[in-house]
Amino acid sequence: MTIGFIGLGGMGRGMAANLLRAGEPLLVWNRGQQPVQELVAKGAQAAASPAEAARVDVLFTMLADDAATRAVLYDGGALAAMPAGAIHVNMATVSVEFAREMEKAHAERGIGYLAAPVLGRVDVAEAGKLNIVAAGPAQLIERVQPYFDLMGQKTWRFGDTPEQANAVKLGVNLALICAIEAMGESSALAGAYGIPSGDFLDLLTNTLFAGSPVYKGYGAMIGQQRYSPAGFKLTLGLKDVNLALDAARPKGVLAASGQAVRDNLLRAVEQGDGDLDLAALAKQSLGKPAGAS
Known part of the structure; x- marks a missing residue:
């Protein structure tokens, strides 16, 4: 499967670096270019836009808040670019209201949506020892579990509705x-x-x-x-x-x-x-x- 990762701040950078261990193509995008170049040096491929990073089987996003995520998905064209049947895993800490909005918007496009916020600081993310709190359809979690295992020490499942996570x-x-x-x-x-x-x-x-x-x-x-x-x-x-x-x-x-x-x-x-x-x-x-x- 192809993987995309958007949002390479303090947490996202380490998480994306650990995904490279999957040995599968990883497209990365970030507003600032320094973390992109660091990951390219480790084997990632740089995307020119959020939309390009989203043309994958599984897209991970790790952005600051509701507004930043909305800007990337809508204004940046990421959601529109995702192919039907793909999965978007939102790993940021966002509002439950936004989670409901995202679940509906993805379903309308035939795209799976999971919420998987994480517990841990930057050093924990870099070590691949995060605790991942996941919610959404069980079959979608099963498909991305190998990637969760690269980023975290344990995945905690809390229901079939993303807002629960x-x-x-x-x-x-x-x-x-x-x-x-x-x-x-x-x-x-x-x-x-x-x-x-x-x-x-x-x-x-x-x-x-x-x-x-x-x-x-x-x-x-x-x-x-x-x-x-x-x-x-x-x-x-x-x-x-x-x-x-x-x-x-x-x-x-x-x-x-x-x-x-x-x-x-x-x-x-x-x-x-x-x-x-x-x-x-x-x-x-x-x-x-x-x-x-």
Whole structure:
């Protein structure tokens, strides 16, 4: 089968590189050309446009949000270029509403659509160790499973409707962001009594939350006040919390913690921290020590 990959940002670049191990033709497209050339040097073929990258049996996209994906699929001609019977696998974190729109638009053209957002940061993507959350028709997942196995350590299946995978991913990110908020608040409490935040978080991540990569990784970043370079920008965290709240509202889900953490994310962005790592959310509780980045 021929494969296309659109969106070679921090995550997509590593994911596409791992797909090259399939030994099948891989067409790649990205707005910026540097990651394209890096992958061409590894054996990929450069597409001149999103439409050219989409003339394949299986198209993977890993773009920033709903708007970026819509621009590539519609304005860039990717959806119109896909042949009937092809499969589009959207691996980005997008809204459940957009997932419904995409499912309908693809079905009208006789194209399969799967949602397969991922769990993991850039280094995990490069190592091919992502956790992949997939939803959509089972027979389509079976067809692309060999490619998921190249990019991830496990595929978690969550239903026959693509929006279900997006709801799961938004729930995961909401839990992650609330965990960062909790670490910031709890270490601020200990700090008010003279306990260094690093010492408190060392206790927390080696007792109650031992073995948790979220608490371990982000706890270390918060304790060291190490907020750059960003593996996952704070602005993207704000985007995901907003999407989670949008998904919760029509279902009558009370997401009180999500509402509170969104307010802190908004303040962080207003204060100029949007391009820092999501761990910088903790600064809202801890304050910004002199000389901290």
